Amino acid sequence: MTKTSNVAVLGAGTMGSGIATVAVRAGHRTILYDLTEDRVERGLTTTRDFLAKSVKLGRLTPEQGETANANLIGSTELTDLADCDVVIEAVFEDLEVKKDLFGRLDDIVAETTLFHTNTSTLSVTAIASGSRHPERVVGTHYCNPAPLMKLVEVALGRHTADWAHRVTSEFMASVGKTVVITKDMPGFIVNRFLIPWENDCIRALESGLGTKESIDAAVKGNLGHPMGPFRLLDIVGMDIHQQVALRLYEQLRDPRFAPPPMVERMVSAGDLGRKTGRGFYTYDDNRLFGS
């Protein structure tokens, strides 16, 4: 891969705009695509704001900031992606939508264009089956917030070609990410171990082995985690935890992935965490860090 490439990010939500930031600040010409002008504009604003903040903090020079802004383009037309070397899909977790996008892009881009999917819970192989060239499809799971988190989990589908893997590694190096290679298995590595861990902590709370405070204190104090499990769940959101846990449970059928009853009770009660002001803890201020 040449030093700068043409990159497209599909989906201008939190992950999409974050990944666009990652690509554009590394010098790649980046198209942020979504279905409506409104969504595209919101995503572009998020990326521009992040770049402006990076310049203010001295993490980018003013020139780098200007170049990045000039390289950032919005679009609602897939045909605008014809020259792209890498297309990164970060739309919502719906298999048919993702397959359909890759299928339509087959007719627009070159055969050598890489298709990356940022799915967190779906099968890379299943998403790849939407393309007539599944060998070009690679799972690249970024962590939220993408511009700040170094890790990308790279998952290879059944038909992923060696060249696609190699060029993906080069692309990740160009954007400064640390890559781990994992199989196309539900939850890859991080969610594969995080979800049962969080569920086990909830079960320990349900069965009175500790309180939310004591479990958080014991975990944070002894395991070197940046925060305890219940503080983390309040940030993630109980609705998100429930969705991810159920999707993994449906595929793995291992009871440790099944959300314990307390999760459903909290979601029903609207106690989703920081974003609703109450989860395991209560919050006077709903703002999440960084927003």
Next chain:
Amino acid sequence: MPYFEKIVVVGTDALADGIAAAAEAAGCSVVRVADASDPGGAEDALRAAYLVVEAVAEDATAKHDALRAIASLAARTAVIATTTATLSVTELATAVPGPERVAGLHFLHRTLDGAAVEVVRTDLVAPGVLERLSAFVDELGKVAVEVKDRPGFLLNRLLMPYLNDVVQALDDGLASAEDLDVALRLGLGYRRGPLEMLDDIGLDAHEQATDAAFAALQDRVFAAPPLLRTMVATGRTGGASGSGFHDRKDHA
């Protein structure tokens, strides 16, 4: 004036050293005893102690012997703390005279690295014992977390299935040992990855703990994965052995 003015620490390993040093730093007068059954002149110290900490090897017979000897000498008003990680504190307590004096004091790290210490409650414990032990933990500059006397207490109960799961995933080829650790460190901000943690704990110590939990709970999440057994059997136990999931030379 420290909460427990006179303390006896029984045992000779790193954990006993660490507890004795921390208690001394907190202003306690500490007497060390290697073998409670043969205290070699320390009988008076054991009789006069307000707190006796049993920190002998994690072995049922050794623990029982030490606690029996301690309980026969210590005052009825003294507190006796066992540092067991894998045995039932209640079971250990009921085997000695004055079981209401006994509670658990579980340091997750044998080097006292952790910020939190589990104070284990039995069904027999006398009023005030747990509060006094918690005050002692506080004086050591750590956070006391009161827990039930259940296999693995709180932290190991949570930790063991996670560690077993990662070892099985490694054996299944989900990713390399290096990548599993990197993913969990960078993805979740953990200070150490699970396999690095196992190397530090010692694979043999983990195997012993998870076997004990499995025997008590019959829950397959505590069943030692075959790869763990193989590595322990071949001496790749992490820690002092110099080889485990990661070769020590790579991490120097």
